Amino acid sequence: xxxxxxxxxxxxxxRIIDENGTADPSVMPPLPDALLKNIFEKIVLARTFNQRAMxxxxxxxxxxxxxxxxxxxxxxxxxxAIAEGDWVFPSFRESGVLIALGYPMRRLYSYWAGxxxxxxxxxxxxxxxxxxxxxxxxxxxxGAAWAMKYRKEKKAxxxxxxxxxSSRGDFHEALNLAGVFKVPAIFFCQNNQWAISMPRQxxxxxxxxxxxxxxxxIEGMAVDGNDAVAVYKATTDALxxxxxxxxxxxxxxxxxxLDDHTTSDEASRYRPKEEVEAWxxxxxxxxxxxxxxxxGLWTREYEEGVGKAALDAVxxxxxxxxxxxxxxxxxxxRYTYDELTAxxxxxxxxxxxxx
Amino acid sequence: MGKMNIVQAVQEALxxxxxxxxxxxxxxxxxxxxxxxxxxxxxxFERFGPERVIDTxxxxxxxxxxxxxxxxxxxxxxxxxxxxxxxxxxxxxxxxHASRIRSRxxxxxxxxxxxxxxxxxxxxxxxxxSESSEAFFCHMPGVKVVVPSTPYNAKGLxxxxxxxxxxxxxxxPARLYRSIKGExxxxxxxxxxxxxxxYQEGVDFTVVAWGTMLHRAADAAEGFDxxxxxxxxxxxxxxxxxxxxxxxxxxxVVVHEATMNLGLGxxxxxxxxxxxxxxxxxxxxxxxxxxxxxxxxxLEDDYMPGVERIKRAYEKVMRY
Ligand SMILES: Cc1ncc(C[n+]2csc(CCOP(=O)(O)OP(=O)(O)O)c2C)c(N)n1
Ligand SMILES: [Mg+2]
Numbered sequence: 001x002x003x004x005x006x007x008x009x010x011x012x013x014x015r016i017i018d019e020n021g022t023a024d025p026s027v028m029p030p031l032p033d034a035l036l037k038n039i040f041e042k043i044v045l046a047r048t049f050n051q052r053a054m055x056x057x058x059x060x061x062x063x064x065x066x067x068x069x070x071x072x073x074x075x076x077x078x079x080x081a082i083a084e085g086d087w088v089f090p091s092f093r094e095s096g097v098l099i100a101l102g103y104p105m106r107r108l109y110s111y112w113a114g115x116x117x118x119x120x121x122x123x124x125x126x127x128x129x130x131x132x133x134x135x136x137x138x139x140x141x142x143g144a145a146w147a148m149k150y151r152k153e154k155k156a157x158x159x160x161x162x163x164x165x166s167s168r169g170d171f172h173e174a175l176n177l178a179g180v181f182k183v184p185a186i187f188f189c190q191n192n193q194w195a196i197s198m199p200r201q202x203x204x205x206x207x208x209x210x211x212x213x214x215x216x217x218i219e220g221m222a223v224d225g226n227d228a229v230a231v232y233k234a235t236t237d238a239l240x241x242x243x244x245x246x247x248x249x250x251x252x253x254x255x256x257x258l259d260d261h262t263t264s265d266e267a268s269r270y271r272p273k274e275e276v277e278a279w280x281x282x283x284x285x286x287x288x289x290x291x292x293x294x295x296g297l298w299t300r301e302y303e304e305g306v307g308k309a310a311l312d313a314v315x316x317x318x319x320x321x322x323x324x325x326x327x328x329x330x331x332x333x334r335y336t337y338d339e340l341t342a343x344x345x346x347x348x349x350x351x352x353x354x355x
Numbered sequence: 356m357g358k359m360n361i362v363q364a365v366q367e368a369l370x371x372x373x374x375x376x377x378x379x380x381x382x383x384x385x386x387x388x389x390x391x392x393x394x395x396x397x398x399x400f401e402r403f404g405p406e407r408v409i410d411t412x413x414x415x416x417x418x419x420x421x422x423x424x425x426x427x428x429x430x431x432x433x434x435x436x437x438x439x440x441x442x443x444x445x446x447x448x449x450x451x452h453a454s455r456i457r458s459r460x461x462x463x464x465x466x467x468x469x470x471x472x473x474x475x476x477x478x479x480x481x482x483x484x485s486e487s488s489e490a491f492f493c494h495m496p497g498v499k500v501v502v503p504s505t506p507y508n509a510k511g512l513x514x515x516x517x518x519x520x521x522x523x524x525x526x527x528p529a530r531l532y533r534s535i536k537g538e539x540x541x542x543x544x545x546x547x548x549x550x551x552x553x554y555q556e557g558v559d560f561t562v563v564a565w566g567t568m569l570h571r572a573a574d575a576a577e578g579f580d581x582x583x584x585x586x587x588x589x590x591x592x593x594x595x596x597x598x599x600x601x602x603x604x605x606x607x608v609v610v611h612e613a614t615m616n617l618g619l620g621x622x623x624x625x626x627x628x629x630x631x632x633x634x635x636x637x638x639x640x641x642x643x644x645x646x647x648x649x650x651x652x653x654l655e656d657d658y659m660p661g662v663e664r665i666k667r668a669y670e671k672v673m674r675y
Pocket of ligand 1: 093132133134135161162163164165166192194195196257261384413415437441
């Protein structure tokens with residue numbers, strides 16, 4: 001008997017707008033102008049936040065910071081697909097996602113300055129605190145989606161992580177559980193090609209991360225992560241499918257971390273400058289600008305206005321963050337349990353932390 | 356002899372052991388080309404090549420679990436976990452396998468593995484980069500736990516840890532990495548595991564500490580005539596030295612940065628209560644971190660036992 005083929009698989013890749021700003025009409029969704037402008041403006045806002053964060057760090061006004069420069073299309077494009085009521089499980093790289101969702105920037109600056117008060121999402125925004133242990137948030141996204149299914153609500157969860165995160169057991173278990181229980185969960189991988197000094201090829205011998213979905217019997221696809229429209233479409237489709245009860249999706253967005261891993265890192269030690277330069281010309285704003293110009297949605301004055309508004313907004317938020325009174329030491333105890341333990345009460349006295 | 360910091364001392368111990376024994380390999384995230392995020396393994400990749408200085412995927416279960424298999428086979432893996440806060444996925448492999456393969460196989464297989472990790476609070480790093488959960492590992496029969504406090508003992512203790520036939524968790528206080536320098540002899544030497552060192556002799560009371568807190572405890576000791584013991588090996592710890600000192604001074608203070616509840620201070624205090632109560636003039640006092648999740652940078656100095664808090668404990672114990 002010849003060897004049978006039991007199944008065949010393919011890995012789909014979506015790109016809509018190429019690097020010259022030309023959209024492929026066969027895949028271009030009918031997006032309202034206002035949405036395109038919103039994507040553009042949020043990318044500018046996020047990038048402005050990021051630039052200021054980098055300089056605040058250099059000036060010692062915030063602590064170690066993880067830049068998302070270069071990844072704005074993946075972050076903003078996916079975030080704008082998220083509906084009210086959906087739940088978001090970000091990693092530490094996702095400040096841009098949070099900004100696009102309307103998370104107060106002053107709290108993000110607080111967080112990056114080592115002030116835990118910045119970690120509280122405002123009411124109505126279901127964003128978990130950014131996960132620092134890589135990959136550990138993936139099962140949470142699965143579980144929240146499971147709860148949504150249990151309650152029969154038309155909602156979905158989206159979990160963000162990096163190419164490095166795809167090597168963690170948590171990620172694999174989350175995908176497996178999500179497949180078995182067919183929950184409305186999206187797993188959004190920003191493959192920015194590096195996990196600190198480890199190149200993508202060092203994380204997996206597989207050609208893509210998207211294809212990991214196949215092993216778990218769930219939908220998986222790759223997308224040009226620097227094409228905000230493609231990211232928006234892929235995420236919207238996945239969320240819609242999830243909400244129709246058609247199960248989870250793994251999305252791999254190909255993008256690139258243009259900055260160092262964090263402000264404590266020195267990427268020039270391990271990655272060639274030429275590689276960075278080759279990606280720099282593919283950064284997301286360039287093609288979006290060209291595309292919008294062709295549609296008559298972009299002018300120099302428009303961008304200047306957007307840039308100015310972003311700077312003003314960011315400056316106001318920095319001022320608000322820096323104007324906050326320092327946290328009280330007793331803040332440490334405030335949320336350990338629902339109420340203070342006897343020992344905590346003793347320690348408040350002993351350390352002179354009572355007010 | 357030369358002055359060096361703990362990063363250099365650890366690096367030198369690794370280099371010398373790798374030169375001495377071709378079976379010693381280093382593995383972990385970013386340990387190769389990048390030289391580790393604290394640069395502890397800097398230069399080893401160039402010196403020993405990618406087969407002995409192994410950059411791994413981001414995979415703590417995999418790294419620790421694979422090291423158990425390697426170690427049982429006879430290779431001597433020295434695993435670097437990037438920060439102690441990221442060791443937790445590997446706990447199952449350490450607790451359920453590394454610690455007990457010797458027991459479970461009736462001595463047929465052993466696990467001479469070292470897991471190194473930067474540990475402790477004090478460098479204003481992001482969340483989970485400041486954990487001091489040494490007590491978890493001390494609770495595992497079959498595992499040794501070591502915390503160096505100076506460049507000299509970092510080099511000597513790591514050398515012993517690599518040569519030790521048991522799994523050793525080697526926790527390097529990140530705050531001390533570059534902040535203290537000390538004389539370190541050239542060439543190889545070892546400091547036995549399981550032995551404490553008397554950091555400072557004294558008569559009025561005994562202070563037990565390790566890692567970063569050893570230095571705080573010493574700073575706070577100005578004006579007191581106390582004996583300070585650097586535990587160095589936390590599991591199994593040197594009961595004889597501790598008891599000998601407590602019997603001499605009659606008073607005991609234990610200082611650690613981890614939260615007090617079930618911290619190693621409890622074990623040291625219980626030892627004194629169980630074996631030397633008749634020598635004690637007053638209660639054993641523990642100075643420890645508060646009952647809170649280790650905070651981020653802004654409240655880090657409030658969390659860490661400071662010189663003032665430690666001094667108050669010294670004054671208190673002297674009232675008995
Ligand atoms: C479990 C765990 N191990 C190690 C680290 C240290 N660390 C922080 S980020 C990082 C690389 C993450 O790479 P990736 O998942 O690709 O995300 P990116 O940083 O590229 O956004 C590492 C090793 C961590 N935070 N958590
Ligand atoms: Mg990455």
